[in-house]
Amino acid sequence: LALAATACGGDDKPEGGKSSGELSGTVTWWDTSTVGSEDKVFKKLAEGFEKKHPKVDVKYVNVPFGEAQNKFKNAAQAGAGAPDVIRSEVAWTPEFADLGYLAPLDGTSALKDQDDFLKQAAASTKYKDKTYAVPQVIDSMGVFYNKKIFKEAGVEVPASIADLKTVSKKIKDKTGKTGLYLRGDDAYWFLSFLYGEGGDLVDAADKAVTVDKPQGVKAFEVVKDLVDSGAAKTDATDGWENMQSSFKDGKVAMMINGPWAVADTLAGAEFADKANLGIAPVPAGTAGHGAPQGGHNLAVYAGSENLDASYAFVEYMTSVETQAQTAGELNLLPTRTSAYAKQQAVDSEIVGFFKPVVETAVERPWIPETGSLFAPLVTEYTKVLTGQTTPEKAASATGDSYRKLLKGWK
Numbered sequence: 205l206a207l208a209a210t211a212c213g214g215d216d217k218p219e220g221g222k223s224s225g226e227l228s229g230t231v232t233w234w235d236t237s238t239v240g241s242e243d244k245v246f247k248k249l250a251e252g253f254e255k256k257h258p259k260v261d262v263k264y265v266n267v268p269f270g271e272a273q274n275k276f277k278n279a280a281q282a283g284a285g286a287p288d289v290i291r292s293e294v295a296w297t298p299e300f301a302d303l304g305y306l307a308p309l310d311g312t313s314a315l316k317d318q319d320d321f322l323k324q325a326a327a328s329t330k331y332k333d334k335t336y337a338v339p340q341v342i343d344s345m346g347v348f349y350n351k352k353i354f355k356e357a358g359v360e361v362p363a364s365i366a367d368l369k370t371v372s373k374k375i376k377d378k379t380g381k382t383g384l385y386l387r388g389d390d391a392y393w394f395l396s397f398l399y400g401e402g403g404d405l406v407d408a409a410d411k412a413v414t415v416d417k418p419q420g421v422k423a424f425e426v427v428k429d430l431v432d433s434g435a436a437k438t439d440a441t442d443g444w445e446n447m448q449s450s451f452k453d454g455k456v457a458m459m460i461n462g463p464w465a466v467a468d469t470l471a472g473a474e475f476a477d478k479a480n481l482g483i484a485p486v487p488a489g490t491a492g493h494g495a496p497q498g499g500h501n502l503a504v505y506a507g508s509e510n511l512d513a514s515y516a517f518v519e520y521m522t523s524v525e526t527q528a529q530t531a532g533e534l535n536l537l538p539t540r541t542s543a544y545a546k547q548q549a550v551d552s553e554i555v556g557f558f559k560p561v562v563e564t565a566v567e568r569p570w571i572p573e574t575g576s577l578f579a580p581l582v583t584e585y586t587k588v589l590t591g592q593t594t595p596e597k598a599a600s601a602t603g604d605s606y607r608k609l610l611k612g613w614k
């Protein structure tokens with residue numbers, strides 16, 4: 205049909221200037237999704253694009269989340285080895301855009317039905333009034349819990365930090381197991397506690413650093429107390445593996461996590477029966493309640509030699525059908541409103557739980573520095589949890605680091 209359209213000058217040409225039948229060449233895609241659970245679905249989706257565009261060869265490359273950001277910056281800076289399309293985490297996108305490494309997508313075939321994207325998800329793709337990426341998945345965090353252990357201990361899901369300590373105590377007394385696994389080597393796991401004390405890392409509108417205000421100190425006290433009281437256990441390294449195995453093997457009753465962890469979690473012995481996995485909002489703190497917003501966009505490298513095919517690939521990988529498939533197969537949250545009405549999304553309890561959570565998740569400032577706030581924070585966070593520093597010192601040390609990063613902020 206596409207060829208026929210070309211032959212008779214059909215007008216089904218997407219904005220990219222070429223009819224879809226003409227797309228050809230290679231599109232190298234760096235995917236950062238989790239190997240062993242998410243990657244096989246994303247690889248299969250990319251093959252679907254090749255079927256639709258037989259002259260395009262998609263080179264799927266899986267680059268670990270912890271390495272992809274710097275790897276892309278180095279390659280883009282060197283002008284060698286950068287992929288055509290990168291899965292750009294929400295905080296990486298404004299940074300890459302600011303560096304000039306991403307192709308603006310406004311008016312290209314990559315951006316279809318922009319109004320269909322959740323506002324929260326679209327926000328991280330905009331930079332200085334241009335669009336530099338297309339939202340692929342949005343996520344936030346909740347409490348994953350083991351229903352069997354909860355039943356054995358006769359406890360309910362904790363609504364507050366105080367409840368969390370009571371529930372963990374009962375679980376310990378009744379079953380000998382630890383209540384919560386609190387990841388200690390990734391500061392993303394600190395944010396819901398910070399929001400729960402009415403705090404935040406910064407106030408971008410005010411150009412003020414706020415992590416070292418009393419609310420920040422209090423949040424560090426809260427997480428320290430969870431570990432010191434025995435309500436939670438943590439590790440200074442290998443947090444992902446330790447968290448997943450502790451929860452999957454039924455050694456802990458709860459963990460805080462997001463939709464990206466579901467596929468791996470359901471592979472665990474304790475969740476052979478999927479019904480044993482419960483998910484609930486993160487516990488409220490003494491001054492509020494909030495879970496962080498995360499997620500990933502697809503972006504096109506500004507130096508790509510195959511922009512047209514890259515635009516078409518991004519559009520395909522963020523389409524309603526593709527998002528419905530990842531909702532159904534991986535329980536990941538779509539970024540398109542229309543995808544939530546698709547049967548695969550409707551059938552996913554996880555997606556149903558997280559939809560209102562992501563809509564009320566605490567937004568972060570989409571400034572180039574926003575991703576850089578985590579490295580100094582995790583250093584102090586880990587030290588607090590392992591008793592190597594005090595909440596006061598951690599808060600002030602983090603604040604000092606932020607003021608060096610954010611020139612001129614209060």
Ligand SMILES: C[C@H]1O[C@H](O[C@H]2[C@H](O)[C@@H](O)[C@@H](O[C@H]3[C@H](O)[C@@H](O)[C@@H](O[C@H]4[C@H](O)[C@@H](O)[C@@H](O)O[C@@H]4CO)O[C@@H]3CO)O[C@@H]2CO)[C@H](O)[C@H](O)[C@@H]1N[C@H]1C[C@@H](CO)[C@H](O)[C@@H](O)[C@@H]1O
Nearest residue numbers: 236237238269270271273274295392464498499575578579
């Ligand atoms: C430290 C990092 O701080 C920030 O990252 C924040 C991030 O901004 C937060 O949003 C949050 O991300 C959520 C995420 O939203 C959520 O979806 C999920 O992602 C899943 C995927 O779903 C799953 O598919 C799979 O991919 O796996 C993903 C990960 O599981 O979970 C993420 C949270 O893990 O939390 C991040 C903090 O981790 C910086 O942005 C840097 O990343 C920085 N790392 C650099 C540091 C450099 C040296 O300093 C080093 O040289 C550099 O190479 C490193 O890049």
